[in-house]
Amino acid sequence: MPTVVTSDTPSPAQSRVSRLQIWAAFASFLVLAPSLVLGGYSSGLLVQAFIFGTVALITDIVWGYSGVLTFASAAMFGIGAYALGILFVHLSPSLAAVAAALAIAVIAAGLLSAVIGWLAFYSRTKVSDFYVAVVTLGVSVVFEQAVLYGGATTGGSNGLSGFTTFSLNNQSWYVIGGIGLLAFGGTALRIVGSDFGLILRAIRDNEARCRYIGIRTPLIKTVVFSVCNALLAAVGVFYSLYTTVVAPSLVGMTLATNVLIWVILGGRATIIGPALAAILVTVATPQLTTTIPLYWQGLLGLTFVLVVLFLPRGILPAIWDGIKSALSVVGLNTTIMAKANANADTLFETRSPALSSVAGQTVLDVLDVSKRFGSFQALTNVSLTVQRGELLSIVGPNGAGKTSLVKCISDGDERSSGSILIGGKSIEHNAPELITRLGVGRKFQAASIFETLTVGECIKIATWKGEVPSIWNRHSNVVLPRGAAEVAETLGLKHVWDISAKDISHGQRQALELAMVLALEPSVLILDEPTAGLTTHERSIVGDVLMRLLATGQLAIILIEHDFEFVKRISTRIVVLVNGQIVANGTVEEVSNSEIVRDAYLGRSHKENMK
Numbered sequence: 001m002p003t004v005v006t007s008d009t010p011s012p013a014q015s016r017v018s019r020l021q022i023w024a025a026f027a028s029f030l031v032l033a034p035s036l037v038l039g040g041y042s043s044g045l046l047v048q049a050f051i052f053g054t055v056a057l058i059t060d061i062v063w064g065y066s067g068v069l070t071f072a073s074a075a076m077f078g079i080g081a082y083a084l085g086i087l088f089v090h091l092s093p094s095l096a097a098v099a100a101a102l103a104i105a106v107i108a109a110g111l112l113s114a115v116i117g118w119l120a121f122y123s124r125t126k127v128s129d130f131y132v133a134v135v136t137l138g139v140s141v142v143f144e145q146a147v148l149y150g151g152a153t154t155g156g157s158n159g160l161s162g163f164t165t166f167s168l169n170n171q172s173w174y175v176i177g178g179i180g181l182l183a184f185g186g187t188a189l190r191i192v193g194s195d196f197g198l199i200l201r202a203i204r205d206n207e208a209r210c211r212y213i214g215i216r217t218p219l220i221k222t223v224v225f226s227v228c229n230a231l232l233a234a235v236g237v238f239y240s241l242y243t244t245v246v247a248p249s250l251v252g253m254t255l256a257t258n259v260l261i262w263v264i265l266g267g268r269a270t271i272i273g274p275a276l277a278a279i280l281v282t283v284a285t286p287q288l289t290t291t292i293p294l295y296w297q298g299l300l301g302l303t304f305v306l307v308v309l310f311l312p313r314g315i316l317p318a319i320w321d322g323i324k325s326a327l328s329v330v331g332l333n334t335t336i337m338a339k340a341n342a343n344a345d346t347l348f349e350t351r352s353p354a355l356s357s358v359a360g361q362t363v364l365d366v367l368d369v370s371k372r373f374g375s376f377q378a379l380t381n382v383s384l385t386v387q388r389g390e391l392l393s394i395v396g397p398n399g400a401g402k403t404s405l406v407k408c409i410s411d412g413d414e415r416s417s418g419s420i421l422i423g424g425k426s427i428e429h430n431a432p433e434l435i436t437r438l439g440v441g442r443k444f445q446a447a448s449i450f451e452t453l454t455v456g457e458c459i460k461i462a463t464w465k466g467e468v469p470s471i472w473n474r475h476s477n478v479v480l481p482r483g484a485a486e487v488a489e490t491l492g493l494k495h496v497w498d499i500s501a502k503d504i505s506h507g508q509r510q511a512l513e514l515a516m517v518l519a520l521e522p523s524v525l526i527l528d529e530p531t532a533g534l535t536t537h538e539r540s541i542v543g544d545v546l547m548r549l550l551a552t553g554q555l556a557i558i559l560i561e562h563d564f565e566f567v568k569r570i571s572t573r574i575v576v577l578v579n580g581q582i583v584a585n586g587t588v589e590e591v592s593n594s595e596i597v598r599d600a601y602l603g604r605s606h607k608e609n610m611k
């Protein structure tokens with residue numbers, strides 16, 4: 001029977017909706033009301049500012065939230081701007097031409113981005129992080145050159161200008177631009193605040209951990225990159241429609257770097273910050289160009305350097321932090337404290353395991369696996385079989401190949417030869433996220449968690465087991481399988497549920513990663529030194545939890561551990577690896593008394609002491 005925890009207070013999702021409505025009304029007023037009083041010039045300048053604000057906030061989703069550093073925003077924007085310009089100049093200005101420009105721009109930018117994303121994010125080499133930055137830089141340069149030397153089609157260095165557009169006054173364009181900014185901003189805030197937004201932040205924080213909880217990060221990054229770039233192209237169409245000017249200088253490296261500067265100045269991963277920074281810089285530029293023509297670019301550069309050095313999270317987060325500190329000084333920040341305390345008791349539901357007990361069933365076959373690093377042989381023809389209900393400890397001296405072996409089990413690209421079956425299915429050369437979905441859960445030697453997420457969010461993401469959650473709503477309830485719930489309760493995670501994972505203790509970090517891996521309900525649980533750095537008391541709790549998990553017969557545990565006493569206490573079988581080969585495989589008693597193990601694992605000095 002699940003233990004359902006309820007609360008009479010409105011759910012965070014409900015209070016978030018009403019807060020959002022208030023903010024939406026306030027933002028709409030702030031953006032749209034000035035159209036009643038502003039003159040033509042100011043309205044016109046603000047339309048451009050709104051457009052660049054939209055460009056900045058879309059780029060913030062790609063870079064700030066998903067962690068993909070892109071220099072291609074300007075080029076994608078330019079694809080839209082030029083598509084409209086070319087159709088209007090060479091065909092005719094009409095609604096049909098706008099629709100055609102939108103379709104061409106969105107499809108071209110989306111497809112180009114999908115190809116870049118596919119090449120970069122699906123690459124199994126370790127260069128992919130740099131790859132996107134370099135490739136998008138290249139795309140930006142190539143696009144600028146292409147329109148520069150595009151002849152009559154693109155208008156060369158002069159670009160295309162002065163073409164006929166719809167006859168609206170600046171106030172009307174202002175309202176359209178303002179509504180566009182609000183729509184993009186509101187949608188972006190809703191998405192990054194949703195459960196899917198959590199996934200984006202998790203990918204930015206620690207992509208490897210995401211993959212090891214089953215999240216298909218290459219797919220998600222490719223889709224986000226492509227959709228955002230397609231939207232940038234659509235914004236470019238609107239820009240061209242309004243200004244009736246497109247030129248190489250607009251869509252080149254200057255805009256590409258300016259966008260990144262706006263994002264950094266305003267604050268990465270805030271949406272509002274980059275948009276505000278873009279609006280303020282765009283509005284201030286004509287004035288500063290007139291009053292201090294020689295210095296204003298330098299002033300902007302200096303501001304940028306100072307922000308990077310002293311406010312690395314950006315100006316808006318710094319202001320927000322300042323307000324929060326001021327409120328807590330005068331004792332007004334009590335809602336936040338109350339929320340943290342309230343949540344300590346109303347966190348998650350616990351449910352029984354999804355599977356019925358099948359102890360004794362083989363869940364892992366390692367067949368003749370070898371691993372080479374160049375000419376160095378780290379593993380040689382390792383074979384072993386593990387059943388549900390078993391706790392197999394892999395022990396051996398440093399460099400014996402223990403971590404290499406568990407890497408081979410959890411990542412299909414790691415082994416040089418041999419095969420591995422999980423529940424009878426070959427892992428082939430699959431990526432970790434697919435192997436996780438076969439039932440492998442891996443805890444790393446150094447706790448691998450999501451630093452900027454709270455403890456509760458880290459665990460919640462793991463419970464989704466790689467499925468893509470809602471991109472619109474955030475659900476506050478977390479349903480944990482019994483093992484993960486037990487770790488959360490016995491190792492004190494409940495008390496730090498709303499605390500950022502970067503601020504918890506070493507022991508809590510280890511416990512958090514363990515709870516995350518258990519939330520996956522793995523059939524093969526790999527633990528690489530799970531008790532490293534834990535106190536004796538914490539070790540004992542972890543040992544008890546593991547033994548209770550084992551007793552359910554649901555899973556097999558593979559443990560790498562240097563603490564031999566801990567190993568002896570909880571193992572059902574021990575495998576000893578030396579120089580990448582299995583030298584012993586038996587019960588705790590058999591292995592502990594084996595001469596070869598004392599020699600190889602405990603060392604000759606130990607043997608001599610025993611005499």
Ligand SMILES: Nc1ncnc2c1ncn2[C@@H]1O[C@H](COP(=O)(O)OP(=O)(O)OP(=O)(O)O)[C@@H](O)[C@H]1O
Nearest residue numbers: 373376377378396397398399400401402403404405
């Ligand atoms: N990327 C790599 N390139 C080259 N050699 C490597 C690499 N990774 C591991 N090795 C080598 O492979 C051997 C096995 O390493 P592995 O990390 O699997 O050992 P281990 O038994 O887990 O050691 P420890 O107990 O110290 O963690 C070691 O000699 C190590 O130096």
